[in-house]
Amino acid sequence: MQLSDRASGLLLAALGAAAAWGGSRLPPVPGQDVGPAAFPMLIGFGLVGCGALIALGIGRGFEAPAADEPAPPGSGWRVLLPPALLLFYVLAAERLGFLPTAFLMVLAAARALGASWRLALPLALLAPPVVHLAFAKLLRVPLPEGLLAAPW
Amino acid sequence: MTTRRLILSATPVLLAAPALAQPRWPVRPVTMLCPWAAGGGTDAVLRIVASQLERELGQPFNVVNRTGGSGVVGHAAISGAAPDGYTLGIITVEIAMLHWQGLTELSFRNFTPLGLMNNDPPGIQVGRDSPHGDARALEAAIKASRPGQLKASGTGQGGIWHLALAGWLGAIGLRGDHVRWVPSNGAAPAMQDLAAGGLDITTNSVPEARAIIEAGRARSLAVMAPARIAAFPNIPTLREATGVDFSTGAWRGIAGPANLPREVVAAMSAALKRIYDGAEYTQFLASRGFGGSWADPDGFATHLAAADRQMGEAMRAAGLVRG
Amino acid sequence: MSDLLEAFRLVMATDVLVAIAASAVYGLVVGSLPGLSATMATALLVPVTFWLSPIAAVATIITASAMAIFSGDIPGALLRIPGTPASAAYTDEAYALTRKGQAELALGAGLWFSAIGGIVGTLSLMLLAPLLAEMALNFSTYEYFWLALLGLMCATLVARSSPVKAIASMLLGLLLACIGMENPAGTPRFTFGVAELLGGIEPIPALVGVFAVSEVMRAMASAEPPKLPRRRFGSILASQWTLTKTYQWPMWRGNFVGIIIGVLPGAGADMAAWVSYAMSKRFSKEPEKFGTGHPEGLVEAGASNNASLASGWVPSLLFGIPGDTITAIAIGVLYMKGLNPGPTLFTERAPAMYALYIIFILANLLMIPLGIVMIRLASRILRAPRAAVMPVILLLCAVGAFATTNSLFAVLMVGAFGCLGFLMERNGFPVAALVLGIVMGSMVEQSFVTSLIKSDGDVMPFFERPVSGVLAALTFGALLWPVLALPWNRRAKPARLKEETP
DSSP: OOHOOOOOHHHHHHHHHHHHHHTTSSSSOOHHHHHHHTHHHHHHHHHHHHHHHHHTTTTTGGGGOOOOOOOOOTHHHHTTTTHHHHHHHHHHHHHOOOHHHHHHHEEHHHHHHHHHHHHHHHHHHHHHHHHHHIIIIIIIOOOTTTTSOOOO | HHHHHHHHHHHHHEEEEEHSSSSSSSSSOOEEEESSSSHHHHHHHHHHHHHHHHHHHSSEEEEEEEOOOGHHHHHHHHHHHHTSSSSSEEEEGGGTTTGGGGSSSOOOOGGEEEEEEEOOBBBBEETTOOOOSSSHHHHHHHHHHHTTEOOOESSSSTTHHHHHHHHHHHTTTTTTTTTTEOOOOOHHHHHHHHHHHSSSSSSHHHHHHHHHHHHTTTEEEEEEESSSSSOOOSSOOOHHHOOOOOOEEEEEEEESSSSSSHHHHHHHHHHHHHHHHHHHHHHHHHTTOOOOOEOOHEEEHHHHHHHHHHHHHHHHHOOOOOO | OOHHHHHHHHHHHHHHHHHHHHHHHHHHHHHSSTTHHHHHHHTTTHHHHHOOOOOHHHHHHHHHHHOOOOOOOOHHHHOOOOHHHHHHTTTHHEEEEEEHHHHHHHHHHHHHHHHHHHHHHHHHOOOHHHHHHHHHHHHOOOHHHHHHHHHHHHHHHHHHOOOHHHHHHHHHHHHHTTOOOTTTTTBSOOOOGGGGGGOOOOOOHHIIIIIIIIIHHHHSSSOOOOOOOOOOOOOOSSTHHHOOOTTHHOOOOOOHHHHHHSTTTHHHHHHHHHHHHHHHHHHOOOOTTTTTSSSSHHHHHHHHHHHHHHHHHHHHHHHHHSSSSHHHHHHOOOOOHHHSSSHHHHHHTTTHHHHHHHHHHHHHHHHHHHHHHHHHGGGGGGGGOOOHHHHHHHHHHHHHHHHHHSTTTTHHHHHHHHHHHHHHHTTTTTTTHHHHHHHHHHHHHHHHHHHHHTTTTOOOOHHHHHHHHHEEEEEHHHHHHHHHHHHHHHHOOOOHHHHHHH
């Protein structure tokens, strides 16, 4: 999603204003002259200033000309696939277990990137057990077992 | 959808059922949760206890560091685990403090206490060039100073060592903020600033100050404990040094979620007692300079209630209670 | 002398040598995986060290952390995904070299100058420890405040894009660093009632999100880039000697700055890499080449972050005060093994101390052959189809984030930071500046607020103290630099400006 400088600048300024407002409502702390409110407010005002400068196009001369290749059609939804798959992992890992969740994740990501089934399936079958072996067995990271416990 | 979710969520229960029917505990590995990061003091205590539990009870006790949220996340994970005895953990003094600040609903009532293992009392440290030779002189100097003139540190605002200072000042009849608290990111930076001459006092525990003291950059004048620490026999208690009877400490104990089966409590309590009395744990405490303090499940429960009350009072006095 | 012989005997024990070899491979592999950092690699070793002898335990920590800091450069150079926050400063530079077909130059520079930095840092630890420790102890919160600000200013010096956007990114990072209750007031800020946010935003999930996940997202949106021309991967070390001679002065400056920043508790390798890269660009004869695949900055920053890693052990060993997150873990291991930090470690336990020095040197020497093997293996990834690499990276991001706190919340954070990083990249905001803001944020606020408490609200000590005054002057210089450079830069590029504004 490419925003114009005007839009992204105004967005930042709005965020800065919200931060300054939220910061200003924090209660002071006894024994401290500079309370918890000062820094969020300072940063907030800084963001408002930067946002305004960006919206006005100041500092644009430093930027390298945008070298974005045109996105292939239908890529809009695919961009959101990686974070969506992470969300899927969060929701499903406890229930399904690490191995099935990781299988689905890798399969979906590989297919979305244009892998053939002949590449995607072996990859999705092989990668999760290897990762599980390294993390759960060697490094003792408690990956969830779920429905399908690893054989080791 | 509902049925499928029901089946999915029921499967682990079915698989676990035979284990529950077994009369003996533990029959499979036990997870021990640590609310603080790997490499810290709490992590060290839990790891030594877990390795000994493995020997005592014949099943692996795996330590998992569930960090984040200033200890809230890990404590919540221990209290929220299934009360089957297969997820236990170590709880620390913060559980008696966080709920007073309105940061969590959790309190000691959400846990089954199994054994108090360690208690580190706060020390009173001054820099090498400090004019105060002993705790009595320091106390007199504090009483003679104007409010806010002297500066102390040891941990963040509202942390256990801040409360120790406020409690001590209260015990000598001063306001909790008579000595100004400089928040720091833990004891190490506070000791550094004490050595650099930026602070007058630190009230963190003596083992946290040990390296700097041994380097001759700081001195410990007293410990706020009922008895001297075994590893530091030369440091008097506050009562010996000034006659003021005030003690507190950062304690750590093993606990599980509320309503643990009686057999788990009995087995753990007996095993922890043997570990506490054993040579390895004693040696561990001595080498780290940690203070030992044992209480069985009932005693730990009493200790928790008392600590909760003491912390609540200290935090109210320091103006830290919210809500 | 007998102490030294005893030290050699300690190191040459079979279990120690095996521990060094195994942890070297481990550090190289973990550091090179996107989504895992050097700090994580060290933290995951703690349970293992529990079962080792004292010297072997410390050897694993030393070796693994040194290897992981170097190999964090590998995914940065090959995939534009830095393995550690320390590599984030110069990732774009290294990746640009790779796109020019000079991956071996970029990676070789990372390896060669990491090893040199590590050895020079170790020498400083051996010869100057008491002196450096004295310096570190004289740094008070006033000096830390300027140091932290100076570190932040590097974001604008390093950025290739608009300095306004770089500052905005940095401010956004600082704002994110405000989240949680780990602030001087101990007050929860912007947590919205979420318990997981009380501890604040960790730099690692943020780093993984804005670099690795957003890279996978970009891959989804763009066609597969043209394959690099197929050719033999050249010698890795051949050109390094030329680089060493050409950039001798930046290399020594990097070593020096790394050592100084390393001994200051709380700053660490991340900041050393940023400051050195920024200095390199600022003082270079050809600053316009920076960011286009120019090895000069890699030389200086690569030497700097490994030098700081070694010198970070000075305050840890002498006073038990950790120099960075890695030594914080190491101190725990030292205590657990009865090697309590403090001056007695240098006197009563001298053989053990010398053994640590030997292990440092050994690890940095071992880094060169093992690093070459690792680079050769890793560079095959350039030939692998993107559709096979990216899904595995995504999986590693999830598992790596989970392992930082063992909770799924970190995985959510990584996803959120992925979206943020993608949006920022698309609109010309440098994401590295955001990471720097998150890393440095709490240091700025902590040192400022505590300084004012200590001085009873007086700001003069910020300028009066000698070191503080010098740092203040440097900071204002760096602060005003983009403003002063703005009109000059406009004049220099009139042609391009015309193109952009139709």
